[in-house]
Amino acid sequence: MRENRLIPRPTQGGRATLSEPALFRVLVTSTFFEPGFRGGGPVRSVAHILDAASPGVAPILVTRDRDMGATEAYPGLSGQWVDRGRARIFYLSRRQPRQWYRLWRELRATRFDLLYVNSLWAPMSLVPVLAARLGLLRAERVMVAPRGECSPGALSLKSGRKRLFVKGWRRVLRSLSVEFHASTEAEAADIRRIFPWATVRINANQTALPPEPAPVPALSSATPGPLRLVFVGRIAAMKNLALAVEALTLVRQPVVLDVYGPIEDAAYWRRCEALLAALPPNVRAEYHGSVAPSAVVGVLADHDALVLPTLGENFGHVIAESLAGSCPVLCSDRTPWNSILGDGGGAVIPEFTASAWAAEIERWAGLTPEQRRAARIAAADAYRSWRADSVRVTILDLMSELAHQR
Structure with missing residues (x-):
């Protein structure tokens, strides 16, 4: 039987307090997240994963402190912990070593049931996976969500660089018995073409669904415009x-x-x-x-x-x-x-x-x-x-x- 352990929940100021018992502790990483939106669909997918998780899941998300392409951090969020329902979010500046060190010390105090990274080769995925490989983070299982990065179309862009990277990265992922999250059977097949040994979990990609469509207006003109x-x-x-x-x-x-x-x-x-x-x-x-x-x-x-x-x-x-x-x-x-x-x-x-x-x-x-x-x-x-x-x-x-x- 799995023990019902308590996990540290950092406060807004960074100090840790004990939370309610958690059955499944997850560390999620994503390069971009709300309040940003320029990262596209993955931002909404990760938001839904956090918001729709059952009460038995205790997620922590680490993300960048700015939106895609932005030179300035979100006001008041850099280096801060923020509550989002049952989830905790840390907004990290990649150029602030003190933030990295403080974050690592707080995460190191928890044994995570799952490390779940969004992207196969973004730095926000590479660093935590390597940290888990070296024992700097404690995670019982590691899962990668490539978010379409293994598709032929994605691999055709900067293909030489990606082939070289995958050649070495395969060994790291296999040594950790990494599992993959695919949204469809087709994406699972794309992943297995690159990682034939992979365990792939297929779970349909989700988002906060838009509401029912409004009624389509009646025609206002019989003459078609452009x-x-x-x-x-x-x-x-x-x-x-x-x-x-x-x-x-x-x-x-x-x-x-x-x-x-x-x-x-x-x-x-x-x-x-x-x-x-x-x-x-x-x-x-x-x-x-x-x-x-x-x-x-x-x-x-x-x-x-x-x-x-x-x-x-x-x-x-x-x-x-x-x-x-x-x-x-x-x-x-x-x-x-x-x-x-x-x-x-x-x-x-x-x-x-x-x-x-x-x-x-x-x-x-x-x-x-x-x-x-x-x-x-x-x-x-x-x-x-x-x-x-x-x-x-x-x-x-x-x-x-x-x-x-x-």
Whole structure:
């Protein structure tokens, strides 16, 4: 029988006090977290994992003290412990050795049942895994959530560097009997291609689900305006905005494209800007910067379709948000949403060519107002169906159950 131990719970000032008995203690690391949002879907996935965990799970999260791309820390949070329900969060400045040392001393006092890191090769994953390997952190089990980093699309970016890294990192992970968290069977297969010996736990990626879609408004005009497309996501090669813009250079019907998202890769954005400058007169495009998570569904609801030529998603939060906003999705086949989109939520384009994407955009631009409204209703219905079947058990509860079966 597992002993019911007490764990230290640091106070806002950093001093430790004894908490209520905890059955399953988890140390979670994630490069970015709330109040930031530019890190995209993983931020929301980790938030849900913390918030939805059962009372028997006692999580501690260590994250950076600033948002992706930010030069300044969140006001008043750097080096601080913060309560979030039953979870405790430490906001770490990577350039403050004193914060590292103080954090290590407090974490060292606890024997964790699970170390759960988000990313295969981010520093916020490498450091704690190596610390566990060297005995500087005490964790009975280690789990890595690659968050799509093992997909062929992700591995194709900076592939030489990643291959070299994985060659040495395999030995460290295997020596710790590391387990992996995959969101789908397809992601599990991607992980096993790189780590054939791996134990992979499949647990559907989750998020705080958007509410039921609002009724689709009645038609206000029988004359179709230009097709209103929207892109919402990080401006980086993985999201593949450049392909959508390149496709629009081949489109002959009127189209509007609104682009939202943080610029993660400045060089990639310069490439996108050059393509945007070459768009024909029938296509209007505008970059609007980042959008707060609370406003995403509303932004999507104002458009006829989300365009997402992504190279790979282990979940695709923006797809759920788009369908919740009754906005169909024109998407690559590198997401878990293929059947839902193919059955009425939008369209799946398997080819990564400008001509293929241009042909699909032309088809949507030629729809009548009645057909566009019908597509919006179908997208909302697809979301309701998916939402009703979505999994509610988090990966931390799954690992807790497995631990108690041993």
